Amino acid sequence: MKKKMLALVMTAAMVFSMAACGEKKDSGKEATSGTVETGEQAESNGMKVGIAMPTQSSERWINDGNNMKKLLESKGYEVTLQYAEDDPQAQVSQIENMITQQVDALVIAAVDGDSLASVCGQAKANDIPIISYDRLIMNTDAISYYATFDNKGVGVKIGEYIKEKKDLDAAKAAGESYTIEFFMGSPDDNNAKFLYNGIMEVLQPYLDDGTLVCKTGRTSFDDTCILRWSQETAQxxxxxxxxxxxxxxxxxxxxxxxxxFSYGIKAALTSAGYTAEDWPLVTGQDAELMAVKNIVAGTQTMSIYKDTRLLAEKAGTMVDAVLQDKEPEINDTEQYDNGKLVVPTYMCEPQPVDKDNYKELLIDGEYYTEEQINEK
Structure with missing residues (x-):
C-alpha cells in the first residue's frame, strides 16, 4: 500500500505541536445531509476512513454505522459516515467523493451489490482498500475483505425454528399440514439468496411432501424476493x-x-381480523427494537439476533489491520464468490431470539435495556 509519508509526518508534527500548546481539537463535525457524525475522536493518526451505509430507514444500519465510526475514531482515524437512503446512484456518488477526499480505506455496505464495480475499480486505482460490509459487492476484484454474518446460517436457523415450533415431523407422521407464505429479501442483495437457500434447505422436503402448503404457489426466490427490503411491499x-x-x-x-417485512405482515393480519387465538407464526431478522417489542406482545414469533456491535468491531479491526499492513482475522475463504474472486471473509454467528430467550440474549447481553423493550 502506498503511503504518503511526508503528509503523515507533517500531520503528526502539527498534532504534537497542538498538544504541546494545550490546544483541544473539537472532534465533532456538523452533520450534513446523508451524513452522521458521532462519538469521541482520539488524537488523529492522519488517516481517513470512509464508511458508506445503505439507509437510515432501518435501525440496524444506523447502529452499524455509529458503532464502527466510534471504534475507528477511538483508534485515531478521521471517519466520514454517509447513508445513501437506498439510492444506488447516490451511494456511487458518495463513494466517488470519498475517493476524491483521499480516504485511506473504505467500508461499504452496498445498496445494490451489482452497481458498485466501476467505483470500486476507481478506489483500487487509487490504492484504497475496500472492506465489503454485510452485503457482498459483486463482480469486482477490488474487494480486500468481507465482514458479514453467516447468511445461509440465518436462513437455516429460521427454517429450523419453524420445523421445531410446528413439529413438522410429527405433522408429517399424522398426515397433517400447515399453510405457509414466504417473504424473502431483495434480489440485488447477495445475502438474500444465501438466506433463502438456507430456509429451503430445511423446509423444501416438507413442501414436497405436503406437510407445508403454500396456497399462492410462490416458493421460488424470484417469486418471493422483495426489492430493497420494502415493508410496504410485504404488507x-x-x-x-x-x-x-x-x-x-x-x-x-x-x-x-x-x-x-414482519411489521407489514402484522398490519395486514390485523386488518384481516386475526387475533391472538389464530395468529400465525411470524419470523424475522435483525432483532430490531420494535421487533422485540412485538415478540413480547405476541405479534411476531421470533427474529434473528445479529449483534451489530460485533460485526462493526470485526470490520473496524479489519480496516485497522489493513492500514497497518497486517493480516486481519478471517474464518471463511470458500463461500463468498463475487464473480471475480472468492473474498476472504469473517463471518459472525447469528442467534434466534424469541419470547423465551430475549432477556438472556438482549437484556443480559446489554444490547437493549428492559426499559427500552417495555417502553410504549
Missing part, C-alpha cells in the same frame, strides 16, 4: 394473499426474512 403482498387465498382458511406461518 401489500400479505393483504393480497389473505384476501385471495386465505378467506376460508387461516395462514399458519409467515416466513419473513426481515423484521421490516
Amino acid at each position: 401489500q403482498w400479505c393483504e393480497n394473499y389473505l384476501s385471495a387465498q386465505y378467506a376460508d382458511e387461516k395462514l399458519d406461518i409467515a416466513c419473513s426474512a426481515f423484521d421490516g
Whole structure:
C-alpha cells in the first residue's frame, strides 16, 4: 500500500505541536445531509476512513454505522459516515467523493451489490482498500475483505425454528399440514439468496411432501424476493394473499426474512381480523427494537439476533489491520464468490431470539435495556 509519508509526518508534527500548546481539537463535525457524525475522536493518526451505509430507514444500519465510526475514531482515524437512503446512484456518488477526499480505506455496505464495480475499480486505482460490509459487492476484484454474518446460517436457523415450533415431523407422521407464505429479501442483495437457500434447505422436503402448503404457489426466490427490503411491499403482498387465498382458511406461518417485512405482515393480519387465538407464526431478522417489542406482545414469533456491535468491531479491526499492513482475522475463504474472486471473509454467528430467550440474549447481553423493550 502506498503511503504518503511526508503528509503523515507533517500531520503528526502539527498534532504534537497542538498538544504541546494545550490546544483541544473539537472532534465533532456538523452533520450534513446523508451524513452522521458521532462519538469521541482520539488524537488523529492522519488517516481517513470512509464508511458508506445503505439507509437510515432501518435501525440496524444506523447502529452499524455509529458503532464502527466510534471504534475507528477511538483508534485515531478521521471517519466520514454517509447513508445513501437506498439510492444506488447516490451511494456511487458518495463513494466517488470519498475517493476524491483521499480516504485511506473504505467500508461499504452496498445498496445494490451489482452497481458498485466501476467505483470500486476507481478506489483500487487509487490504492484504497475496500472492506465489503454485510452485503457482498459483486463482480469486482477490488474487494480486500468481507465482514458479514453467516447468511445461509440465518436462513437455516429460521427454517429450523419453524420445523421445531410446528413439529413438522410429527405433522408429517399424522398426515397433517400447515399453510405457509414466504417473504424473502431483495434480489440485488447477495445475502438474500444465501438466506433463502438456507430456509429451503430445511423446509423444501416438507413442501414436497405436503406437510407445508403454500396456497399462492410462490416458493421460488424470484417469486418471493422483495426489492430493497420494502415493508410496504410485504404488507401489500400479505393483504393480497389473505384476501385471495386465505378467506376460508387461516395462514399458519409467515416466513419473513426481515423484521421490516414482519411489521407489514402484522398490519395486514390485523386488518384481516386475526387475533391472538389464530395468529400465525411470524419470523424475522435483525432483532430490531420494535421487533422485540412485538415478540413480547405476541405479534411476531421470533427474529434473528445479529449483534451489530460485533460485526462493526470485526470490520473496524479489519480496516485497522489493513492500514497497518497486517493480516486481519478471517474464518471463511470458500463461500463468498463475487464473480471475480472468492473474498476472504469473517463471518459472525447469528442467534434466534424469541419470547423465551430475549432477556438472556438482549437484556443480559446489554444490547437493549428492559426499559427500552417495555417502553410504549
